[in-house]
Amino acid sequence: MTLCDVPAVPELHPVLAERFSPVRFDTSATVTTNHVDALLEAARRAPSAGNSQPWKFIVARRGDTNHAQIVRYLARSSAQWAPGASLLVVNLAHVRVEGTEDWEFSEFARYDLGQAVAHMTIQGLAMGLDAHQFRAFDREGIAAEFAVPSHWEATSMTAFGTAAHAAGEIVAPGTSRDRESLDDITWARN
Amino acid sequence: MTLCDVPAVPELHPVLAERFSPVRFDTSATVTTNHVDALLEAARRAPSAGNSQPWKFIVARRGDTNHAQIVRYLARSSAQWAPGASLLVVNLAHVRVEGTEDWEFSEFARYDLGQAVAHMTIQGLAMGLDAHQFRAFDREGIAAEFAVPSHWEATSMTAFGTAAHAAGEIVAPGTSRDRESLDDITWARN
Numbered sequence: 001m002t003l004c005d006v007p008a009v010p011e012l013h014p015v016l017a018e019r020f021s022p023v024r025f026d027t028s029a030t031v032t033t034n035h036v037d038a039l040l041e042a043a044r045r046a047p048s049a050g051n052s053q054p055w056k057f058i059v060a061r062r063g064d065t066n067h068a069q070i071v072r073y074l075a076r077s078s079a080q081w082a083p084g085a086s087l088l089v090v091n092l093a094h095v096r097v098e099g100t101e102d103w104e105f106s107e108f109a110r111y112d113l114g115q116a117v118a119h120m121t122i123q124g125l126a127m128g129l130d131a132h133q134f135r136a137f138d139r140e141g142i143a144a145e146f147a148v149p150s151h152w153e154a155t156s157m158t159a160f161g162t163a164a165h166a167a168g169e170i171v172a173p174g175t176s177r178d179r180e181s182l183d184d185i186t187w188a189r190n
Numbered sequence: 191m192t193l194c195d196v197p198a199v200p201e202l203h204p205v206l207a208e209r210f211s212p213v214r215f216d217t218s219a220t221v222t223t224n225h226v227d228a229l230l231e232a233a234r235r236a237p238s239a240g241n242s243q244p245w246k247f248i249v250a251r252r253g254d255t256n257h258a259q260i261v262r263y264l265a266r267s268s269a270q271w272a273p274g275a276s277l278l279v280v281n282l283a284h285v286r287v288e289g290t291e292d293w294e295f296s297e298f299a300r301y302d303l304g305q306a307v308a309h310m311t312i313q314g315l316a317m318g319l320d321a322h323q324f325r326a327f328d329r330e331g332i333a334a335e336f337a338v339p340s341h342w343e344a345t346s347m348t349a350f351g352t353a354a355h356a357a358g359e360i361v362a363p364g365t366s367r368d369r370e371s372l373d374d375i376t377w378a379r380n
Contacts, residue, residue, distance in 0.1 A: 010228040012235070013316045016309055021237055036379070038200040040372050045202070046308070047211055047323060051365050056377040064380040092377060108325070111345065114304030118236070119206055122312055126203045133237060135298070146378050155301065175241050182230050187246040187282060188336050189226070190254040 015125045021132035022163035023172050027084040029162040035127060042123030046116040049108035054094035055116045058146055061087050069145050075136035085159035090142055091117050096151040113155055130163040205315045211322035212353035213362050217274040219352040221251060225317060232313030236306040239298035244284035245306045248336055251277050259335050265326035275349035280332055281307050286341040303345055320353040
């Protein structure tokens with residue numbers, strides 16, 4: 001495994017320590033095709049249950065036609081900030097077996113999509129791109145607009161770009177950046 | 191954002207490109223308390239819907255009492271390799287509101303757990319630890335053994351350690367390392 005900066009004493013990687021979800025992006029920043037390819041490649045290589053790869057993505061750079069299609073389906077809250085990001089990605093989960101109403105494709109469809117999106121956002125951070133995932137959009141509207149079949153779900157969106165504020169300087173209404181302690185999240189440990 | 195090695199042309203980070211899920215670990219490799227702390231810290235800082243943090247972890251190092259408790263509940267397939275890893279982590283999702291039978295805690299509980307585990311495994315890679323997530327264990331048995339309440343689910347486990355083989359040299363039976371192409375996972379792109 002090629003590594004970057006393995007510390008003598010294990011410590012949290014700065015990319016993971018310093019990440020936050022911006023609620024204002026630099027509206028002049030852009031991403032290249034290479035950025036988009038690298039983000040998709042990170043998701044493509046993520047692990048999944050039985051290598052089922054229950055994910056697909058709709059990719060839209062600010063100013064392109066996909067972007068114009070997507071922003072129409074943002075909720076009022078996300079419409080205030082998400083269109084200013086350099087890139088919007090709609091994250092699709094393969095939730096049902098095609099042609100069935102209630103046959104789950106994989107019990108890990110959303111878990112695996114979460115992992116793939118995490119790999120994508122960490123790849124973004126490694127390229128200097130901040131990310132904010134959100135749910136405030138019209139799932140059915142997006143699905144219809146892009147002819148997403150009913151056995152796939154438009155689970156979440158990610159806005160990628162350059163944060164226009166520091167961590168904690170602005171926080172989305174109704175949310176908090178507070179975290180439980182290490183003890184809180186540890187159910188058992190010797 | 192502090193970065194390590196931002197390339198001139200964006201490219202996939204080597205940690206993400208070279209990762210794989212080993213099916214044999216170096217049974218002499220160990221991890222320190224600092225490793226465990228850094229892994230938990232990576233999960234703790236992961237993003238989640240409305241900052242709901244729907245995750246907890248049972249941590250067991252090879253040789254400790256938690257480890258002995260966990261390995262009794264591995265399925266035959268995972269029992270062949272997982273006990274040899276340096277560390278086993280049981281990943282718990284907050285799936286229901288306490289005291290209810292069918293009131294979902296968050297529609298993103300498993301998605302968010304997948305993200306937190308991804309952050310944990312990438313932190314592991316940054317410290318030189320390989321990881322293999324799996325489902326082949328007795329969920330109810332583990333939950334009973336560690337008195338996990340019924341509104342939490344023992345969703346998955348992660349084995350962390352030092353791979354004892356190269357990527358692709360050994361593949362778990364019934365699985366494949368093949369990936370869909372970038373085009374396959376891209377539903378729409380301009």
